[in-house]
Amino acid sequence: MVSWLSAEGLSVRRGGRTLMGPVSFDLTGDGIAVVMGPNGAGKTTLLRALHGLERRRGDVRWGDAGLAAGRNQAFVFQSPVLMRRTVLDCIAFPLRLDGVARAEARARAEVQATRVGLRVDLGGAVEDISGGEKQKMAMARALIRDPGIMFLDEPCANLDGRSTCEIEDILTQIRDSGTRIMMSTHDIGQARRLAGEVLFLHQGKLEEQGIGDTFFDAPKSKAATAYLRGDILL
Amino acid sequence: MSDFFGGIAQAARLILTLDPDLAEITLLSLRVSLMATLIASLIGLPLGAWLAINRFPARRTVIALLNGLMGLPPVVVGLFVYVLLSRSGPLGVLGLLFTPTAMVIAQVIIITPIIASIAHQAIRELWADYHDLLISLGATRRQRLITLIVDGQRPMLTASLAGFGRGIGEVGAIMIVGGNIDHATRVLTTAISLETGKGDFEMALALGLILITLAISVNLVLHTLNRTERGSRW
Numbered sequence: 001m002v003s004w005l006s007a008e009g010l011s012v013r014r015g016g017r018t019l020m021g022p023v024s025f026d027l028t029g030d031g032i033a034v035v036m037g038p039n040g041a042g043k044t045t046l047l048r049a050l051h052g053l054e055r056r057r058g059d060v061r062w063g064d065a066g067l068a069a070g071r072n073q074a075f076v077f078q079s080p081v082l083m084r085r086t087v088l089d090c091i092a093f094p095l096r097l098d099g100v101a102r103a104e105a106r107a108r109a110e111v112q113a114t115r116v117g118l119r120v121d122l123g124g125a126v127e128d129i130s131g132g133e134k135q136k137m138a139m140a141r142a143l144i145r146d147p148g149i150m151f152l153d154e155p156c157a158n159l160d161g162r163s164t165c166e167i168e169d170i171l172t173q174i175r176d177s178g179t180r181i182m183m184s185t186h187d188i189g190q191a192r193r194l195a196g197e198v199l200f201l202h203q204g205k206l207e208e209q210g211i212g213d214t215f216f217d218a219p220k221s222k223a224a225t226a227y228l229r230g231d232i233l234l
Numbered sequence: 235m236s237d238f239f240g241g242i243a244q245a246a247r248l249i250l251t252l253d254p255d256l257a258e259i260t261l262l263s264l265r266v267s268l269m270a271t272l273i274a275s276l277i278g279l280p281l282g283a284w285l286a287i288n289r290f291p292a293r294r295t296v297i298a299l300l301n302g303l304m305g306l307p308p309v310v311v312g313l314f315v316y317v318l319l320s321r322s323g324p325l326g327v328l329g330l331l332f333t334p335t336a337m338v339i340a341q342v343i344i345i346t347p348i349i350a351s352i353a354h355q356a357i358r359e360l361w362a363d364y365h366d367l368l369i370s371l372g373a374t375r376r377q378r379l380i381t382l383i384v385d386g387q388r389p390m391l392t393a394s395l396a397g398f399g400r401g402i403g404e405v406g407a408i409m410i411v412g413g414n415i416d417h418a419t420r421v422l423t424t425a426i427s428l429e430t431g432k433g434d435f436e437m438a439l440a441l442g443l444i445l446i447t448l449a450i451s452v453n454l455v456l457h458t459l460n461r462t463e464r465g466s467r468w
Binding site: 070073084085093 | 360363367370371377385
């Protein structure tokens with residue numbers, strides 16, 4: 001199977017210290033690639049490095065040349081970045097950067113708001129909406145350029161069950177529409193529900209890579225086995 | 235105490251009778267300080283924003299210098315501008331000494347560091363919030379600067395108003411470069427200084443109360459126009 005993303009010796013160093021890596025992997029499946037691991041394992045750093053938000057070492061190769069372009073990638077941060085604008089203008093912002101006229105950008109933002117099921121006053125301030133709606137706003141903003149790949153850093157952290165369920169439904173729809181998704185989570189249940197492929201990180205290193213069900217049913221590494229069992233990894 | 239109440243009564247009388255001399259010096263005060271604020275904002279706001287998002291070797295020194303210039307002694311600025319504009323000075327040929335333009339120049343020098351420093355602080359915080367999003371979306375340096383200025387317009391307004399407050403209440407520099415000439419360069423602060431020197435405390439207090447009312451009114455009008463403190467925190 002052709003890999004859509006592969007990394008070779010990918011690492012991130014800051015202040016003379018290695019934060020993550022070196023890691024090497026190939027992603028080949030059509031499903032969602034989930035990065036798992038305990039806090040501090042390097043999940044966020046890995047996603048940020050792939051997206052170009054961290055200075056990285058090593059090789060990153062995109063199977064589809066189009067995916068390499070920054071504007072064909074989108075990143076949803078764990079804490080949604082709330083711009084000092086209305087909900088609609090926050091969603092429309094990437095298009096405004098692309099030079100799209102305000103009216104057209106807003107019209108397309110409304111379409112994305114509907115797509116992610118955002119049921120709020122789109123003309124209101126973004127900081128006045130709930131946590132789940134803020135995350136939906138961030139996803140609508142990420143989707144508005146119709147990206148080829150979407151990175152999501154723990155998109156459901158701090159959300160309740162209902163909001164988590166809604167976000168997962170949206171992620172499934174995005175995946176089905178052909179957008180590649182790579183996300184991090186330390187919610188094992190969510191990983192089980194969504195993962196096509198799993199990258200399990202521990203202490204900045206890739207401990208294990210596997211296909212979703214196989215990984216969860218029979219993890220090979222000690223760290224992954226302990227993590228899935230619910231043990232605390234130090 | 236009688237001077238105080240006398241001052242209030244005098245202020246009320248001057249306002250209610252639309253005293254022409256009062257109107258003249260009030261309008262000149264407004265004209266000089268608003269013009270100086272406008273020019274200083276055009277320099278200070280982009281400078282503050284630029285300093286917040288750019289890294290260069292002497293950045294810390296420039297910021298420290300800017301913060302230090304917030305405490306520029308107005309009398310020294312007045313003296314500096316006087317020497318520049320006096321007949322034997324390098325800009326003496328322009329014939330600007332003892333004109334409202336000279337007063338504007340002095341105020342611009344005094345308030346630009348204030349506006350730039352406050353804007354820098356506000357934009358630095360906004361940049362910390364927006365940094366990852368703007369980099370992720372591939373915003374150019376110019377787009378980043380514009381986005382921060384647009385979304386930081388309310389703290390920027392505060393910066394400009396702080397500059398206006400300093401300008402409209404300033405007396406030392408404009409006394410030196412303006413000369414407090416009746417019907418030419420007399421403004422509220424220099425008039426207060428004159429009346430105090432003459433021992434007419436009632437009139438000085440009346441002018442002082444009018445000055446305070448004017449400064450508060452300008453702030454209120456601008457906040458109302460900019461819809462601060464409405465609908466949301468920002």
